[in-house]
Amino acid sequence: MGSIFQIILQRLALGILTLLIVSIVIFVAVNALPGDFAQAILGQGATDEAVAQIRADLGLDQNYFMRYFSWLGNVLTGDLGISFAQMNFASNMGGDQLVGVVEQIAPRFKATMFLAGVTAMFAVPISITLGVLAALYRNSIFDRAVNITTLSSISSPEFFLAYILILVLAVLNPIFPSLSNVYEGMALGEKLNRTMLPALTLTLVVTAHMMRMTRAAIINLLASPYIEMARLKGISPMRVIVRHALPNALAPIINVIALNLAYLITGVVVVEVVFVYPGIGQLFVDSVKIRDIPVVQACCLIFAAAYILLNLMADILSILSNPRLRHPK
Amino acid sequence: MSWLMHLILILIATAVVPWMFRFAGQKFTGNKPFFRDMPFAVAFGYVAGLLVLIAAVSYYFRPLEVNGVPSAGVIFFRWAVQGFIGFAIVAYLFRLFGRAVGTAGTRKLFRAMPLTAAFGVLVILLYAIVSIFAGSIAPYGQEEIFANANIVPGGNPMMGGDPNFPLGTDQIGRDIYSRLIYGAQNTVGIAFATTCLAFFVGGSLGFLAAIVGGWLDQILSRTVDVLMAIPALIFALLLMTIASVWSNQLGVDRTIFMVLIIAMIDSTRVYRLSRAVGQNIVVMDYIEAAKLRGEGMGYLIFKEILPNAMAPLLAEFGLRFCFVFLTIASLSFLGVGIQPPLADWGTMVKDLSQFINFAAFAPNVATAPLLAAGAIALLTVAVNFVVDWMLHKSSGLKD
Numbered sequence: 001m002g003s004i005f006q007i008i009l010q011r012l013a014l015g016i017l018t019l020l021i022v023s024i025v026i027f028v029a030v031n032a033l034p035g036d037f038a039q040a041i042l043g044q045g046a047t048d049e050a051v052a053q054i055r056a057d058l059g060l061d062q063n064y065f066m067r068y069f070s071w072l073g074n075v076l077t078g079d080l081g082i083s084f085a086q087m088n089f090a091s092n093m094g095g096d097q098l099v100g101v102v103e104q105i106a107p108r109f110k111a112t113m114f115l116a117g118v119t120a121m122f123a124v125p126i127s128i129t130l131g132v133l134a135a136l137y138r139n140s141i142f143d144r145a146v147n148i149t150t151l152s153s154i155s156s157p158e159f160f161l162a163y164i165l166i167l168v169l170a171v172l173n174p175i176f177p178s179l180s181n182v183y184e185g186m187a188l189g190e191k192l193n194r195t196m197l198p199a200l201t202l203t204l205v206v207t208a209h210m211m212r213m214t215r216a217a218i219i220n221l222l223a224s225p226y227i228e229m230a231r232l233k234g235i236s237p238m239r240v241i242v243r244h245a246l247p248n249a250l251a252p253i254i255n256v257i258a259l260n261l262a263y264l265i266t267g268v269v270v271v272e273v274v275f276v277y278p279g280i281g282q283l284f285v286d287s288v289k290i291r292d293i294p295v296v297q298a299c300c301l302i303f304a305a306a307y308i309l310l311n312l313m314a315d316i317l318s319i320l321s322n323p324r325l326r327h328p329k
Numbered sequence: 330m331s332w333l334m335h336l337i338l339i340l341i342a343t344a345v346v347p348w349m350f351r352f353a354g355q356k357f358t359g360n361k362p363f364f365r366d367m368p369f370a371v372a373f374g375y376v377a378g379l380l381v382l383i384a385a386v387s388y389y390f391r392p393l394e395v396n397g398v399p400s401a402g403v404i405f406f407r408w409a410v411q412g413f414i415g416f417a418i419v420a421y422l423f424r425l426f427g428r429a430v431g432t433a434g435t436r437k438l439f440r441a442m443p444l445t446a447a448f449g450v451l452v453i454l455l456y457a458i459v460s461i462f463a464g465s466i467a468p469y470g471q472e473e474i475f476a477n478a479n480i481v482p483g484g485n486p487m488m489g490g491d492p493n494f495p496l497g498t499d500q501i502g503r504d505i506y507s508r509l510i511y512g513a514q515n516t517v518g519i520a521f522a523t524t525c526l527a528f529f530v531g532g533s534l535g536f537l538a539a540i541v542g543g544w545l546d547q548i549l550s551r552t553v554d555v556l557m558a559i560p561a562l563i564f565a566l567l568l569m570t571i572a573s574v575w576s577n578q579l580g581v582d583r584t585i586f587m588v589l590i591i592a593m594i595d596s597t598r599v600y601r602l603s604r605a606v607g608q609n610i611v612v613m614d615y616i617e618a619a620k621l622r623g624e625g626m627g628y629l630i631f632k633e634i635l636p637n638a639m640a641p642l643l644a645e646f647g648l649r650f651c652f653v654f655l656t657i658a659s660l661s662f663l664g665v666g667i668q669p670p671l672a673d674w675g676t677m678v679k680d681l682s683q684f685i686n687f688a689a690f691a692p693n694v695a696t697a698p699l700l701a702a703g704a705i706a707l708l709t710v711a712v713n714f715v716v717d718w719m720l721h722k723s724s725g726l727k728d
Contacts, residue, residue, distance in 0.1 A: 021555045032571055142374055148445060155713040156706035157655050159662050159678060163685055163702055167695065171688045172402045178686070238370070266562040270659050274682075284563070285663050288570045296570055303563045311558075 008316055015312040022304045023075070027068050030297055075301065078102060081294040083287070101298045105280060109302065111182055112272070112279035116264050118192065118199040119206065124257055127207040131214025131253075136241055138219060150208035158267055162201045162274040169197060180277040198275045205267055206260045217252040221245045251321035258314030262307050347372035385410075401692040420448035446718035452711035456513055463514040469504040471511035471672040477502060483693040496697060499680060505697050508672035509704060515671050516661075517708065519588060520654040526592035527653065528646060531599025536630045536638075538600075539607030550604070553597045561594050565656060569665045583668050587660065595653055602645050606638045613637075640723050647716035651709045658705050677701040 074081065080101035134143045153161060170178035176196045186194075221227065222245060230244045231237075269281035276282070280299055287295035351372040354364035389410055391403045424447040427439030439447070459466060469475075475498055482497040482505070491497075496506040538546040556564075572586035610616065611634070619633050635642075660666030661675025669676065681698035688695035 018555065018558050022558050025555060025559070026567065029567060029571060137371070137374075141378075151713055151717060152706075152710045155651055155655075155709035157658050157662070157675075157702065157709070159659070160702035160706045163678070163682065163699060167405070167685055167688055167699070171686060171695075172405065236368070238368070262560075266560040269562060269566070270662065273663060284566065288566050288663075288665060291570055291574060293570075296567060300559070300563055300567045304559045307560045307563075308558055 004320070007319060011312055011315055011319075015308050019305055019308055022308070023072060023301060024068070026297055026300050026304070027071060030293055031064060031067075075298075080105070080298040083295045084290075084292045101294050104295065105283065105298060105302070107184055108278060108280045108283050110184075111277065112268060112281065114182075114191070115195055115198055115202070115268065115272075115277060115279060116261065118195055119202040119264060120257075120261060122199060122203040123206045123210060123260075126203070127210035128214055128253065130207070131211045132218065132241055132246065134211065134215045135218035135222070135245075136237055138215075146211070150211055153204050154208040154212075158201060158205060158270040159274050161204050162198070162271055165197055165201055165204075166274075169200075178275070180275040182278060195277070198271045198277050201271050201274075202264060202267055206264060209263065210256055210260050213256040214249070214253050217249045217256070218245050221249050224248075251318050254321065255314045255318045258310050258317065262310035262314075265303055265306050265310075343373070347376045350376050399690075399692060401689050404692045405688070416448060417444065420444055420451055423447055423451045441722075443718060445714040449711040449714035449718070452707060453715065456517055456708055456711075459510060460513040460517045463510050467507040467510040469507040471503070471508050471515075472670040473503060473507070475502045475504065481691070481694050482696050496700070499677070499697075503672075505677075505681075505700075508677060509674075509700060511672040512674045512677065512701065512704065515667060516654070516657065516674050516705070519584065519667065520650060520657050523588045523592045523657070524595070524646065524650045524653045526588065527595040527649065528599055528642070530592065531596030532603045532635075532642065533630060534596070535600040535603030536607045536634050537626070538604050539611050539634075540626065540629060546604075549600065553600050556594070556597045557601075561652075562656060562659060564594055565590055565660060566663070566665065569660065573665065584666075584671070587657070587666055591653055591656055595649055595656075598652075599645065599649060603638065603642065606641055607634055610634050610637050644716050644719050644723070647712050647719070651712050651716075654705070654709060674701045674705050678705075 082100055083104065130146060134146050137143055166178045169175050177194055178197065180194045180198055182191055182194050218241060222241075227240060227244055230240050235243075268279065269285060271277070272279045272281040273285055280302065283295065284299040284303075286292075287299065347369060351364060351367050351369070354367070355361075358364055385406075388403065388406060391400065393399060393403055393407075421444060424439055424442060424444065427442070427447070428436055430436075431439075442450075475494075477491065477498060479500060479502075480491045480494050480497040482495070494504050494506065496504075496509070499505055499508070534549055538549045559567075568590045569583075569587060572590060573583055575581070576583040576586055616629065616633055619629060624633075657666055658675035661673050662679050664676075664679065666675055667673040678698050678701045681701065684698055685695045
């Protein structure tokens with residue numbers, strides 16, 4: 001079993017290296033900004049002393065190399081800095097109760113995770129069932145209908161699906177609220193009720209991907225000789241798929257699920273904005289609009305880390321489930 | 330306990346009705362193999378489909394008004410069904426037309442075309458025509474502002490409409506119909522230009538890496554790996570933040586930055602594919618022969634590799650266009666994409682979205698944002714249908 005741990009450690013190290021390089025890319029991109037943060041924080045009418053004060057506070061007088069490592073050190077110790085909006089407020093209005101970016105992000109991160117979790121709970125069983133059924137009755141009317149529906153829902157923008165769902169389930173038939181005003185300490189039932197529409201939108205997008213890939217993975221397997229053998233034995237088609245094809249298709253399907261959860265991360269941004277869901281995506285977009293660099297940087301890093309982590313997990317799971325991948329040629 | 334009784338009754342019905350359906354089929358057709366070998370699940374599927382169809386038809390013919398109040402659900406459902414059937418009929422006629430007119434090659438192409446692909450080709454053609462001739466089709470200019478803002482779509486003066494503005498005007502008094510048409514030019518045109526740029530950069534670098542190999546391949550591939558580790562939309566938003574500051578300083582339009590940024594991000598995906606395809610081609614004998622003839626790098630890329638890599642690249646072009654188009658629409662929807670006063674569908678959806686809340690009382694008011702969002706969805710669905718068909722055709726998948 002030593003070799004498996006070795007491979008996993010190898011992948012993990014590779015993932016951490018990627019994350020490190022991504023952090024450099026983000027740092028370089030942010031520092032390509034013209035002018036200087038101090039000016040950006042305080043706006044046009046800032047006094048020279050205030051600008052100098054902020055520059056010293058942020059360590060902008062040091063060179064890029066030092067700044068990168070001090071930023072990285074701060075990130076690793078859980079200090080993501082203070083948002084420009086907060087600093088601006090403090091420098092103009094006085095007061096020193098600054099809320100750090102970490103405290104801003106933490107509840108929103110939890111909310112986004114909740115949304116992603118609810119989505120996955122719907123999407124995974126539905127897409128696997130649909131994928132198996134479509135593979136079983138391939139080229140039938142059912143298969144074609146599912147195919148056209150999923151292809152359409154993959155290719156529509158998220159906000160189109162979101163507004164259609166709002167139209168049908170919130171405006172015409174008031175079942176769910178169209179604004180997902182979720183806060184901490186809410187009863188779970190109420191929270192679920194308000195999360196339902198964004199979760200359904202994301203489910204529509206993700207299910208389509210997962211279902212198509214599940215169908216392709218199973219159809220791919222159906223050409224194998226042992227499936228032919230099972231068929232010749234006279235087993236029913238359902239049993240061929242559930243007992244013979246599905247366990248072997250599990251590896252690609254797990255892979256697909258992990259990849260789609262990674263895809264959820266980008267989809268979440270638009271959906272959160274449509275439903276005003278207080279998650280990390282909304283915070284990100286708001287910060288992008290007001291150019292609040294520390295928050296943008298932190299959100300970007302979190303999104304990239306989650307993305308890399310999920311891809312890494314897909315990688316490791318597929319190695320674990322397929323012994324052939326453990327011994328690369 | 331009544332809901333428990335209902336549940337039990339429904340469960341019994343689900344078990345019995347499909348069985349009866351199959352039994353009746355067997356009796357009436359004299360035990361034809363179709364019914365004889367039908368599994369229970371398939372019978373269940375047919376019965377469920379039939380029930381859904383009956384429900385849909387009965388809902389379709391419900392009255393449009395109850396005591397003077399419009400029942401919006403029925404109206405929207407009728408529009409959706411009429412749109413669906415209308416598109417299907419037009420696509421069918423278009424396929425018939427394509428089979429009868431044109432050269433032998435195109436006629437053969439149309440003969441084997443599924444209806445979805447015909448629909449896709451038709452929609453793409455329509456969009457191309459509208460976006461090229463937007464200036465002469467649109468009744469008003471995209472930046473023209475009229476005195477009356479927020480005119481309701483429908484053109485009925487009794488309902489707050491205006492026959493001069495069939496789809497109404499937006500919150501500052503611009504004609505929505507004209508802006509939708511100009512949106513085709515701006516959104517589709519910019520997306521197309523971005524995709525072309527991404528393909529030019531990604532494609533040539535990918536082929537170059539495939540031919541040269543060695544350290545150049547290593548540097549390019551590792552760079553692409555890093556850039557692909559950041560989710561595309563997130564990276565685009567980060568870079569747009571920075572670009573918005575630069576565009577203010579340099580006085581360059583933000584849209585140009587957006588084109589460059591999205592082209593950069595998407596060229597990494599194109600690079601991956603063209604490098605993989607190129608590597609398979611580079612080992613061929615005719616490349617060796619061309620190299621021995623002393624042909625230059627440009628000749629190798631554009632005259633030897635490109636024609637042989639055309640099929641996968643063309644399919645990728647369609648998919649890539651969809652991604653770019655959706656990214657631009659999403660960025661515009663989030664407020665950092667194509668900037669006003671240019672008309673653009675993503676921004677229009679954002680600006681008009683609150684009208685959806687009036688759908689229950691006045692269905693026509695809610696159409697404007699849905700039309701803009703639908704215009705985006707229609708094009709991407711069409712492109713995907715065509716690409717799906719092309720992939721199916723070139724892979725020769727039959728099962």
